[in-house]
Amino acid sequence: MSSQRGNVSRSRPQRHQNAQVFRNDKYDTSAQRKKINAKVHEGLCQHCKEVLEWRVKFNKYKTLTQSKKCVKCLQKTVKDSYHIICKPCACELELCAKCGKREDIVIP
Template identity: 70%
Template sequence: MSSQKGNVLRSRSQKHRNVTAFKNDKYDDSQRTKKINSKLHDGVCQRCKDVLEWRVKYSKFKPLSQPKKCVKCLQKTVKNAYHIICKPCAIQLELCAKCGKKEDIVLPSQSPSAITLVLYDFAVQHRSATANIPAVSIAFWG
């Protein structure tokens, strides 16, 4: 038995080896799987991000059906699976939303007002960029 205590040296290679890698959406093309695969894991440290990506990759990720209670503000505001701290508390206290440790956040989560501000800036830039394009009239002769 390979997990037997003290049995760490093997004389042969592993017996069964996968030829192709596991695909979590090979037979399951449901909306739930597509939503899970497209989820962005932000506001967590590198280790927690790797854990969440592993769960998604091997179909072990299970999204929340009801919001969970935040361990900092004690409100039912945690909407992401496997997280223990809500986004506002994690941003304010600069903690990982999954493990609760004060480590480097890989993708810092943005507050809704910051996202709105970025979208507004994009709209203004788009408007000013399209205002400089002269209107061209195209005539079709038949």
């Protein structure tokens, strides 16, 4: 039994193995899906960029319907999903727009 404590060896391979890669545009061919797939994530650190690319790849990325409030200037200027800092503030303060940390910003 694989849930037994201390039993770390398996006697068989993984039962369900992916034969084909997941495609997020296989059934959803809408204009919004194409727009999300074409989006370039800029002003982010490497980790946050990879997180957002994973969300896009596996259909987990949801777009914003209304602007959010920036945590630095307190204006409703954040237009991108999952970001907490607007682009002008992030560029000026050299912060990641998603996590707000002072990391190396990846240039696309």
